[in-house]
Amino acid sequence: MMEIDPKAFLTSIFEAAVAAADPERTIRNHLPAKPKGRTIVIGAGKGSAQMAAAFEKVWDGPIEGLVVTRYGYSAPCERVEIIEAAHPVPDEAGLVASKRLLAMVSGLTADDLVVALISGGGSALLPSPAPGLTLADEIAVNEALLASGAPIAAMNTIRKHVSRIKGGRLAAAAWPAKVVSLVVSDIPGDDPALVASGPTIPGEGTRVDALDFVKAYGMKLPHAVMAHLNQPAADAPTVDDARFAGNEVHLIASAAVSLEAAAAAAKRQGVEAVILSDSIEGEAREVGSVHAALAREVAARNRPFQKPVLILSGGETTVTLRAKGKGGRNSEFLLAFAIGIDGFSGIDALAADTDGIDGSEDNAGAFADGSTVTRMRAAGVDAKAMLAGNNAWTAFNAVGDLFVPGPTGTNVNDLRAILVR
Incomplete structure (x- = not known):
C-alpha cells in the first residue's frame, strides 16, 4: 500500500x-412517460431543490411546480418554485409550503402527471397538523421523537398519524392524477414509504402501531395529540387504497x-x-x-x-x-x-x-x-x-x-x- x-x-x-447519488444522473434513468395533460413537480427534503433543478434539465416538456427544502439548501430553478423551511424542528414556512403543495395537486385529472421528488428531511419540512392540532403540537411531537432514541420507522409511523400530508395523503389529494415518486433514500432498509414520512407513498405502520411506539419509548406527547391518536379518524391511508393503484415509486439513490x-x-x-x-x-x-x-x-x-x-x-x-x-x-x-x-x-x-x-x-x-x-x-x-x-x-x-x-x-x-x- x-x-x-x-x-x-x-x-x-x-x-x-455522494457522487453516486447525484440527482441529475439518477433522475435521467427514471423519467416517467409524458402525460396528455399537465406535469406538476412537487417535492420535499434536503435534496429536493437539486432534484428539481436536475429534473428541469432532463425533462423535455412544460412543467410547473413547488418543492420545499431546508434553509440554505436551495438551488436555481426556472420553472419549479423553491421554498425554504426549517429542519429538524418545523416552522411556519414549512406549514405554508404544505398548504401550497396540497392546493397545487387538488383538482387534477386522470390526464395529469405529478412527479414527486422526495428525499430525507422532508418530514420536518412538511408540517401539516391534523384537524384539531396546531403547529406547536407537531413541533412538540417532533422534539419528543428526536429525543426518544426511537428508530426511524417508529418515528415516521407516529408522524404520519398526526399529519394532513404524510403517509400517502399528498398523493391521495392528487387523485385521479398519476403520481410518480422519485425517492432518494436515507432510511435503513430503503423502504420508500418511510423517507420523509412518505407524503406520496402509503406505509404499513398503523395508528395502533403508533400508540404502541409512544408507549414503548416513553414519549410524553401533548394531550391533544394523544386524544387525536386514540380516534379512528387519525388512521392513515392504507397500501391497498384504490387511489394509489396507478402510481409508481422509484428508488433512485440509496445508502x-x-x-x-x-x-x-x-x-x-x-x-x-x-x-x-x-x-x-x-x-x-x-x-x-x-x-x-x-x-x-x-x-x-x-x-x-x-x-x-x-x-x-x-x-x-x-x-x-x-x-x-x-x-x-x-x-x-x-x-x-x-x-x-x-x-x-x-x-x-x-x-x-x-x-x-x-x-x-x-x-x-x-x-x-x-x-x-x-x-x-x-x-x-x-x-x-x-x-x-x-x-x-x-x-x-x-x-x-x-x-x-x-x-x-x-x-x-x-x-x-x-x-x-
Missing part, C-alpha cells in the same frame, strides 16, 4: 459516495449504492474495502464503541479483515439526549469511536452525513484517529465528559477535526469510513 494522506483519502471516499461506490473508490486507490451493512441502527455512541472494537481487532490481530482495509458502514443511528450539548449522530458516533481507539496507531476514521450537515451545526461530521483523545486533552477537553454531555461538536472543534463539506444536494444517510493501515 502506497503512503496515503488519511484525511484526503477519507474525503475522497465521502465524495465518491447501499453509495457504499458500493465508496468501496470501489478505495480499491482504485489500492485499498481493499468491506461493507458491514447499509442499515446499521442503534444508539450512536454504542455503535461507535462496537466499530472501535472491530478496528482494534483488525489493527492488533489482522482479523476479521486483513490490513490495509477500509471498513464501511451506513444507516442511521440515534442519539438519546442526555444534555443540551452541540453535536449530531455522526460526531457522537465518532467521539465514542475515538475513545475506543485511544492510543492505537494506524486507525483513521470519518463519520459524516451525506447531506453535508450533522445535527444543527454546519459540519457533516468529523475525523478521528488514535491521537484524537490525547489531542483533546491537550486542548483542555475531556472526551468522556463531552460524550456524556452530547457535546461531540465542541470536542472535535477544539482539535480542528470537524468535516465541513457544505450542503451536498443529496441525502443517503450516514457514511462511516474506517481506514486501518
